[in-house]
Amino acid sequence: MSEIPYKIYLSENEIPTAWYNVRADMKNKPAPLLNPGTGEPLKTEDLYPIFCEELCKQEMNNTDKWIDIPGEIVDFYKMYRPSPLVRAYCLEKALGTPAHIYYKFEGNNTSGSHKLNSAIAQAYYAKKQGLKGVTTETGAGQWGTALSMSTAYFGLDCQVYMVKVSYEQKPFRREVMRTYGATVTPSPSMTTNVGRKINEEFPGTDGSLGCAISEAVEAATSQEGYRYVLGSVLSQVLLHQSVIGLEAKAALDKYGIKADMIIGCAGGGSNLGGLIAPFVGEMLRGEADYEIIAVEPASCPSLTRGSYVYDFCDTGRVCPLAKMYTLGSDFMPAPNHAGGLRYHGMSSIVSQLYDDGYIKARSVKQTDVFAAAEQFARVEGILPAPESSHAIRVAIDEALKCKETGEAKNIVFGLTGTGYFDLVAYQKYNDGVMDDYIPTDDDIAASLAKCPKLG
């Protein structure tokens, strides 16, 4: 038995006290956000009506390498961090691979994912600004849960617009949010202008994330003392998520382990961007080299099949324009896609790093993803989230390649969360009725054609 433990835990005083802002080390900065009306680059203060001021500053900050984490946030982190870096001894044995596999496990908290790292930060700055509350949208409810836990902690009001079909079909996440005191409204609702309009135009609609975003933004801007918050894509979110990578790197360093390969699932990019931040920082500064792989679903392949252009961040087209790898804001993965990571675009930081060649991308089919999830669950004892299982799939594939070549690579992947609220998807897989969908080139070209002609 190796001297490396199953779980490498840092001590509480090793929790990072500053977030790492990878943009400071990027020669090619992410392209600026543009005003959707004028096409002009946005100034920090242009964002103040939507987001907290401190978060607007973080969103626009391309220069400061380290941003202090306020003590109140560190205290909250202490309730569930440092998260363990786990050596997957049992998976290695089951695969018969010489590779050493490690995963940074972010699921040991009630939100069940890494989303809490940014939710608590956003709630803190809202509280500090003296706001009454925040609004947001949620699909399956992972982000909404993390946010409601954070607002409960700081005594803020929390208004969540939940896509109606999820509200009705996934009542459990809704009840977690309610237990944490959040108001959860099925979207489209009759509480906003945009919601009423959509209900009128499309009676009986199931709702969409795009509509829920529009309602949440309207609710934030039309109520005194409220702002809107978002759980992925934004640069501020990737900044907060850098705690994942900083802890992972500290844990590896503690045992003198040099990662060869770092693998993360990629939807909007919050987990991947956070996990790889300090590693890609070393690459940007020419200090080290890593093979970094972003894994996305074949049904929503923004990096592998999208275009790097300016696009709308929301289907309602009320948010700023961002330059990113995108499938077009109208793109919707097929309804049978159960594996998460459904966002049409990719964080501008991850997009730029990918365009500059620091990150590779791979797309995987969802039945292959669930096969990896099941294999992992049975030997490692954790039922993984479908999203996280994209990374597991590629980690297993790479470990099996090592078995062929005899290489003892150090493979690190991000296990972003648990699948306890995704059992409808697991049931489909267990029943053998899950299928795969891959969009045609024509599908993607059609939605890309609707991107604004800019940049």
Next chain:
Amino acid sequence: MSEIPYKIYLSENEIPTAWYNVRADMKNKPAPLLNPGTGEPLKTEDLYPIFCEELCKQEMNNTDKWIDIPGEIVDFYKMYRPSPLVRAYCLEKALGTPAHIYYKFEGNNTSGSHKLNSAIAQAYYAKKQGLKGVTTETGAGQWGTALSMSTAYFGLDCQVYMVKVSYEQKPFRREVMRTYGATVTPSPSMTTNVGRKINEEFPGTDGSLGCAISEAVEAATSQEGYRYVLGSVLSQVLLHQSVIGLEAKAALDKYGIKADMIIGCAGGGSNLGGLIAPFVGEMLRGEADYEIIAVEPASCPSLTRGSYVYDFCDTGRVCPLAKMYTLGSDFMPAPNHAGGLRYHGMSSIVSQLYDDGYIKARSVKQTDVFAAAEQFARVEGILPAPESSHAIRVAIDEALKCKETGEAKNIVFGLTGTGYFDLVAYQKYNDGVMDDYIPTDDDIAASLAKCPKLG
């Protein structure tokens, strides 16, 4: 800020390597199991057709103080143990209490509870005996999940009889078990004689735990290479669960903390018995004193309102008779009881310790339990299982008493698991439609009257 961290983690090499058998230190041993046919005390070998031989020996072992934990089990424990002993700083602050509150958190694993500690041991001994598989029953599915994780790890077959109403209304736990490769059969089924008989007598029945036990026992004894396993009540289970208390005590000792009060929820007694084992051991040996409180639901109050007599362990009356605090094997808590801990009797070890005055008992109403659960979740960031929340309720009550008296007591309680699969109950509470049920004296007298006249 105190120097005691939020989470006291032991290192992996501090995981106990032997279970502590509290019976060795008890002057008054638990009363022996009796043959349900003859009323004679059972011999170890009488149990061999039902349980693995090694487990039968552990069941009957009243003398060996320490029983080595096999290395394979310790390796599995390393995947999710040591579990943290958490200082509830945020709860203390919210309550404004001078008390110091600690909880031993057993929910950070996919089974979501402490049940895994015994499930992996029972699966190990089944594997070691060369068995093909094991059978068991499960209600809501917590034990079945823990067992299916354990059998998947050792490559054993796992057949779970799940109470039909839970099978249909709680499909998610079922899907976790299936993902781990278990066969889950709604009970009563047509696969056993007893199941067919019950289906014939009561067409359309929803099933009961008693019936599921009978089916699982029949399935075990009628198939070559199978044995039956059980997740609570048995002395072997309490033995395995002593890892909870041993770790908790080691963590407290590491910081020189002397617990004043130890609180655990009590259904069959597996968590409580495990948590208190080393502490009550000190009491039995006259080395220290603690106030130990067993908390049970007012709707199923075996310790506070039951009798200490020999009773049937299952409603099907096929299992050995045990002397225990019981409400009678026909006793069923009202259907509106959502808070778990539904078993009619109490582990014979806990029963004897209670009868000898080492343990106090308190019963609490379920709406008070869910109020405590919500308060805890909002400040400590963990959505607790309803079962665990019984202990939270009393811990909060005791901390509030300290606020009145100014005493800085060290309160330790067991947080046995998470409530991610209990959101139907939380929804009832959130919707204000949860009510309380307290059985009448006549209800209890009527079911107690059916106990066998023995002992």
